[in-house]
Amino acid sequence: MKTCPRCESKKTETVSQSPVKGAWEVYLCPVCMFTWRSSEPESITNPEKYNKAFKVDPQDIPHAAKVPPVPEKRA
């Protein structure tokens, strides 16, 4: 299991393996939906080197604005 480089959740899953065996794997974080490939530069894959301006705090996620807002159901 990998740590999400963006929100540092430990719940990430492997969603794909390269068709050519052993080249790379793709991981998905179900908390912040970040997706990355094992072969990407360290500035993407390493939680400590991930660009701080783009880090996500999981506690902020439920407060994100809904775009578009969900309309009232009509009777």
Add this chain to the structure above:
Amino acid sequence: MAYRDFRDFLKTLENEGQLLNINEEVMPEPDLGSAARAISNLGDKTPALLFNRINGYHNARIAMNVIGSWPNHALMMGLPKNTPLKEQFFEFAKRYGQFPVPVQREETAPFQEVEITDDINLFDILPLFRLNQSDGGFYIDKAVVVSCDVEDPDHFGKQNVGIYRLQVKGKDRLGIQPVPQHDIAIHLRQAEERGENLKVAIALGNEPVITTVAATPLLYDQSEYEMAGAIQGEPYKIVKAKDTDLDLPWGAEVVLEGEIIAGEREFEGPFGEFTGHYSGGRSMPIIKINRVCHRKNPIFEYLYLGMPWTEIDYMMGLNTCVPLYQQLKEAFPNEIVAVNAMYTHGLLAIISTKSRYGGFAKAVGMRALTTPHGLGYCKMVIVVDEDVDPFNLPQVMWALSTKMHAKHDAVIIPDLSVLPLDPGSEPAGITHKMILDATTPTAPETRGHYSQPLDSPLETEKWEKILKVMLNK
């Protein structure tokens, strides 16, 4: 002259020297995004890129920058590749006027060759990759998304074909960004008010005319397929989706069918946008994919977008100018000369017009703000005289620098609507807008010293022709 499909257009680009095959192996990241950014940095006549060997894949091929230059845009319309920009504008406007051209319906399509309904995994089916460094995931960014009006499902014109950013967020899940000013937001609202999912069909790898039209701000009840017929000069070929009554481009490489889940929103982005800034960190709707169809060995297509100019600016340049031009002409048929709204999808627009009397140019600017596209864009409108070519920016700068008086000619209208992606809007979606009147004052407005405009020496036009011939020898 119509292109049969995506491959047919790629073949034409290759024959015209407007396609570069990249046969060396490249990494999905950072090579694909980097190369596509780089090609846009190299001018406005660049070729499309076709990547034939991508690390980790057996035979995936990815095309980028397909409409990313003026020669490729001209070829999209079947014109000679060296057709000047202003000529492309007037030709596009002429064909736009042929709308509607009825569609040609087909029973079967090449994309029906391979069909997947069980254990769909988009990460395995599509060669996905990160485009810009801080994108929150892998995006499909040049597919057309088809949906229909829920209240009036049989109205062909109200069926919408649009391009929306799609984040791949699970094996069979996409995030979609329906900007409120765009038509799919109307369909989604109708469906959610009923508590129903909105059916969608998504086509990837299309010939370039439907892509161009899908990125054109048409009126709500105008059919993109009937406009594509007008632009290509013959009926556009469509075929029905399997799970719905939605119509798809016949030549698509890959088709995804699914539905936007009513009432659901999920964290999305960020994604580097055409504004040259990232946007994201909001919760957006989710599409569940139920069926995937594709050709054998499909060719995939993506576009690079970032700080202008990039492919997206060519893709939504002239096709943004023309609807504004037509709608302004409806109001002022004898005055409007040309419209250049190519900057950041028309956030800035330049209008060339005759002035009937003092104050007229400002009225033209106000009208631009109230066109359908102006409601979400046209944050700055520059109005110039009829003899200033709005596509010739040095001429526009000349008009601004000599015809404008800030006291009289800068008009600011507070708190108007704009698309929320505008990074300057505050709150997102609200901004002041500005009209800069750079036309010559006309009576009864008599200020300034404009009575002695400089005219060219008598034989200038003749000499222009002579010299052009000599230079081309």
